[in-house]
Amino acid sequence: MFAVTTLIAVSFSIGSFRIAEAEKPFLYAVLLWIILVFSALSGLSRSFVKEEEAGTMDVLRLSARPRAVFLGKLFFNLTLLGALELIIVPLFILVMKYKIEFPGFFAAMLISAGLGLGAGTTIVAAMIAQASARGALFSALSFPLLLPLMITAIKGCERAAVGIDTAGWPEVRIAIAYVVIMVVMSLFLFPLIWEE
Amino acid sequence: MIYKVFLTIWMAVILVAAFLYTEAATGFPGETSRILFFHVPQAWVATLSFLLSMIASCVYLARRNVKADDLALSAAELGFLFCVLATVTGSIFAKASWGSFWNWDPRETSIVILLMIYGAYFALRSAVADPEKKRVFAGVYAILAFLTVPFLVFVIPRITASLHPEDTMNPANPGMDPKTLKVFLGSLLAYTALFVWMLRLRMRILRIEGNRIEGFRD
Amino acid sequence: MYSLKLSKVRKYYSRTLLFDGISFELYPGEVLAISGWNGSGKSTLLRIIAGLVQPSAGQVEMFFRDEPIQRESRRRFLGMVAPALSLYEELTALENMEFFCRVRGVSYDRGNCLNIMGRVGLTEHAHKICRNYSSGMKQRLKLVQALLHKPPLLLLDEPGCNLDTKGMKIVENIVSDQRQFGITVIASNEKREVDYANRVINLSERSHSNLAA
Numbered sequence: 001m002f003a004v005t006t007l008i009a010v011s012f013s014i015g016s017f018r019i020a021e022a023e024k025p026f027l028y029a030v031l032l033w034i035i036l037v038f039s040a041l042s043g044l045s046r047s048f049v050k051e052e053e054a055g056t057m058d059v060l061r062l063s064a065r066p067r068a069v070f071l072g073k074l075f076f077n078l079t080l081l082g083a084l085e086l087i088i089v090p091l092f093i094l095v096m097k098y099k100i101e102f103p104g105f106f107a108a109m110l111i112s113a114g115l116g117l118g119a120g121t122t123i124v125a126a127m128i129a130q131a132s133a134r135g136a137l138f139s140a141l142s143f144p145l146l147l148p149l150m151i152t153a154i155k156g157c158e159r160a161a162v163g164i165d166t167a168g169w170p171e172v173r174i175a176i177a178y179v180v181i182m183v184v185m186s187l188f189l190f191p192l193i194w195e196e
Numbered sequence: 197m198i199y200k201v202f203l204t205i206w207m208a209v210i211l212v213a214a215f216l217y218t219e220a221a222t223g224f225p226g227e228t229s230r231i232l233f234f235h236v237p238q239a240w241v242a243t244l245s246f247l248l249s250m251i252a253s254c255v256y257l258a259r260r261n262v263k264a265d266d267l268a269l270s271a272a273e274l275g276f277l278f279c280v281l282a283t284v285t286g287s288i289f290a291k292a293s294w295g296s297f298w299n300w301d302p303r304e305t306s307i308v309i310l311l312m313i314y315g316a317y318f319a320l321r322s323a324v325a326d327p328e329k330k331r332v333f334a335g336v337y338a339i340l341a342f343l344t345v346p347f348l349v350f351v352i353p354r355i356t357a358s359l360h361p362e363d364t365m366n367p368a369n370p371g372m373d374p375k376t377l378k379v380f381l382g383s384l385l386a387y388t389a390l391f392v393w394m395l396r397l398r399m400r401i402l403r404i405e406g407n408r409i410e411g412f413r414d
Numbered sequence: 415m416y417s418l419k420l421s422k423v424r425k426y427y428s429r430t431l432l433f434d435g436i437s438f439e440l441y442p443g444e445v446l447a448i449s450g451w452n453g454s455g456k457s458t459l460l461r462i463i464a465g466l467v468q469p470s471a472g473q474v475e476m477f478f479r480d481e482p483i484q485r486e487s488r489r490r491f492l493g494m495v496a497p498a499l500s501l502y503e504e505l506t507a508l509e510n511m512e513f514f515c516r517v518r519g520v521s522y523d524r525g526n527c528l529n530i531m532g533r534v535g536l537t538e539h540a541h542k543i544c545r546n547y548s549s550g551m552k553q554r555l556k557l558v559q560a561l562l563h564k565p566p567l568l569l570l571d572e573p574g575c576n577l578d579t580k581g582m583k584i585v586e587n588i589v590s591d592q593r594q595f596g597i598t599v600i601a602s603n604e605k606r607e608v609d610y611a612n613r614v615i616n617l618s619e620r621s622h623s624n625l626a627a
Contacts, residue, residue: 056500059514
């Protein structure tokens with residue numbers, strides 16, 4: 001909902017004619033990722049905050065294996081992100097008349113960076129659910145961790161839209177490395193924050 | 197005590213030498229190149245303390261030793277202080293040399309991210325009431341934040357070319373003036389020693405605060 | 415043969431000392447009651463025993479035939495009921511039980527679940543969504559959740575809250591059943607519940623004596 005509202009606001013105020021043709025690939029990539037990241041930050045912490053608010057977090061801690069909980073929440077968040085991208089990206093392309101020269105690379109970038117968004121924020125969500133001032137804290141903690149991923153994704157989407165130098169999909173590889181490191185380290189660190 | 201006196205004298209010597217003994221490097225407006233003796237050591241200490249904080253966090257998570265967490269927190273606090281100093285001095289230099297306080301040069305970008313990480317770290321610590329939980333969360337976050345560093349190194353330089361002077365001000369460069377090099381290394385050492393002194397002081401304060409709470413029951 | 419051992423457990427919360435020097439050993443058949451004023455740390459002590467909260471100092475250990483049980487696997491041996499622990503409101507009672515069996519890795523036995531639910535008088539409500547339960551029914555269901563895997567260590571935090579006299583009787587039966595094979599720790603100020611116990615720790619009196627000493 002937040003995502004669609006932002007998208008409408010952006011397309012309404014900017015439109016597809018304000019931006020010069022040469023600037024489009026870069027600025028559109030920036031806009032798209034700002035919409036995606038901020039709508040993700042507004043929703044992803046729910047996975048753990050909901051458990052804490054319902055009082056079910058502790059029962060879960062008493063009965064379930066920590067890594068199983070983490071993987072469950074991670075897949076839930078990834079599903080959410082997949083749905084978000086499925087709705088927002090086609091709408092964005094349609095409304096902004098976003099021309100993409102290399103759709104395969106573009107899609108791979110969206111998928112890998114989407115995975116990265118989930119991988120980087122799930123463990124943070126587990127921490128902030130047990131803290132005060134959750135909403136603000138979630139964005140404050142997640143944003144520095146997501147910044148390298150966001151920069152990579154913007155660069156990659158721009159490259160895919162322009163369609164030059166796409167050999168090897170360098171940004172996709174960086175994003176995948178990010179996903180792997182974040183998931184492995186989260187699996188390692190999650191039991192520590194879960195069993196406190 | 198001796199350490200403190202010695203450090204004071206040494207820093208005074210470096211300060212005088214930085215302005216009187218060395219000559220301003222060519223290619224910079226006026227005397228601005230003298231920033232080298234202050235700005236670079238500050239940035240170095242900021243980086244060092246980030247690294248130290250991360251290592252101490254790992255030790256805390258493995259051993260659950262409160263002292264390790266005190267070290268992680270003290271290092272983070274001092275790192276934040278030196279980070280701000282480096283940002284401010286760098287910004288003044290940027291205005292004098294490149295015409296604007298802020299240019300989103302790669303190093304400026306990375307120091308902003310570092311400031312954000314420190315901010316998030318302190319926010320997290322203040323938002324968790326249970327002391328044991330707070331320490332663990334802070335440690336976990338420090339490690340996660342540190343993990344993003346290799347990506348930043350990899351990602352950021354590709355966006356914009358650096359405006360940072362590399363040749364005349366790089367101590368690894370053989371072309372550096374020997375006088376400058378001497379004072380620069382002296383200053384680096386002075387700043388590191390200052391950092392160690394402040395770190396120990398901060399840790400002592402944390403320990404005394406901890407003892408005072410422990411003493412509550414007596 | 416299980417046993418529970420606490421040695422010199424201490425806990426601070428936001429820089430205030432809740433309690434200190436809590437030490438005891440419990441063996442199967444024993445029932446310990448923890449009492450004390452509101453805010454004296456009864457619930458926190460129970461949560462420390464459960465492993466939900468870390469003590470600031472001291473140790474909590476569980477043993478099986480004198481072999482220590484690892485912290486990670488302790489959850490298999492304990493069941494807990496507390497006001498702050500809730501079940502999933504979106505699910506029916508039976509679905510909740512199935513979920514908790516599955517995440518615990520216990521095979522889900524519908525008959526056994528219905529049997530335990532019968533013991534707390536919930537049989538005819540087994541297929542109702544928990545959101546529509548009364549608070550007393552929720553409390554009974556929580557008791558079922560804690561008993562599903564027959565834990566040798568049962569932690570009850572105000573087990574009688576929201577329960578009527580019939581419900582109180584159920585708690586009494588549960589405690590006396592538990593006494594046959596396991597350890598029970600009850601945190602409560604209700605005289606009736608404290609009376610189930612063969613040992614009592616009063617946190618309020620302890621902290622007063624600590625302050626005076």
